[in-house]
Amino acid sequence: MEEDAAPRARDTGPVGGSHDELGPLAALLEDPGASAVLTDFDGTLAPIVPDPATASPLADAPGVLAALARRYALVAVVSGRPASFLADRLAAAGPSLRLFGAYGLEWIEDGTLHHAPEAEPWRAPVAQVVEGARSEFAGTAVGIEDKGCSVTVHWRQAPGEGARAREFARQWAGRTGLVLQPGRMAVEFRPPVGIDKGVVVERLARGCAAACFAGDDAGDLPAFAALDRLALEGTRTVRIAVGDEQTPPELVAAPDIVTAGPVGALALLRVLATGARR
Numbered sequence: 001m002e003e004d005a006a007p008r009a010r011d012t013g014p015v016g017g018s019h020d021e022l023g024p025l026a027a028l029l030e031d032p033g034a035s036a037v038l039t040d041f042d043g044t045l046a047p048i049v050p051d052p053a054t055a056s057p058l059a060d061a062p063g064v065l066a067a068l069a070r071r072y073a074l075v076a077v078v079s080g081r082p083a084s085f086l087a088d089r090l091a092a093a094g095p096s097l098r099l100f101g102a103y104g105l106e107w108i109e110d111g112t113l114h115h116a117p118e119a120e121p122w123r124a125p126v127a128q129v130v131e132g133a134r135s136e137f138a139g140t141a142v143g144i145e146d147k148g149c150s151v152t153v154h155w156r157q158a159p160g161e162g163a164r165a166r167e168f169a170r171q172w173a174g175r176t177g178l179v180l181q182p183g184r185m186a187v188e189f190r191p192p193v194g195i196d197k198g199v200v201v202e203r204l205a206r207g208c209a210a211a212c213f214a215g216d217d218a219g220d221l222p223a224f225a226a227l228d229r230l231a232l233e234g235t236r237t238v239r240i241a242v243g244d245e246q247t248p249p250e251l252v253a254a255p256d257i258v259t260a261g262p263v264g265a266l267a268l269l270r271v272l273a274t275g276a277r278r
């Protein structure tokens with residue numbers, strides 16, 4: 001199992017041979033004081049669980065993030081979750097870890113929760129969707145995660161409701177003007193204000209010597225695209241796809257490194273934290 005979970009560079013086989021196998025990480029290891037380590041949360045630091053409310057990072061993840069934050073110029077978690085949820089789950093990583101929630105619509109700075117002002121007018125439409133979803137899916141195991149400025153409908157515990165949930169999303173997006181971000185057995189309604197993980201990654205990593213982002217889902221593709229834009233400006237970038245059987249094929253199509261699930265991602269982050277290739 002451990003071997004399966006170890007990170008590997010794409011097309012160069014599993015870890016265990018030469019140092020070249022994690023070659024893409026050299027960009028970060030060479031100048032950590034001028035580099036950024038950015039990562040998703042669910043499916044990347046935390047195993048996917050049937051009830052999203054119970055998701056927790058792998059036990060060692062906060063400690064590894066804290067070690068990264070001591071070594072790198074910038075370390076951040078960029079997630080679809082509420083920033084307060086991330087702060088609760090990752091408190092042990094310490095205050096140097098930057099936290100961005102709701103795909104960048106909120107963040108924690110100096111211990112205070114901040115919201116993107118442009119999303120504020122969309123709270124009423126989000127509340128309408130929350131109410132509509134609670135009515136539509138009353139008595140089912142479909143989950144409705146109200147984040148105030150966005151809302152996610154989850155059907156991991158009610159897989160038979162997936163088609164109805166997608167149809168609900170299509171109708172209510174048209175009705176409210178909110179946009180949809182498909183996820184893994186979930187769909188998120190978001191304000192159409194042009195903020196996504198890519199915007200966050202681009203802002204955070206601009207000017208860095210090197211930057212990486214690790215993610216497992218379609219919502220992470222804008223972060224990969226942001227790295228591609230930064231690469232044109234001279235930043236050395238590493239796109240890390242955290243794969244399992246449910247990872248969207250487009251995410252694992254062309255990353256620089258593929259890891260197997262959160263265990264593999266954490267192994268890779270530990271390499272970055274310690275500077276040891278093995």
Ligand SMILES: [Mg+2]
Pocket residue numbers: 040041042043044215216217
């Ligand atoms: Mg994820």
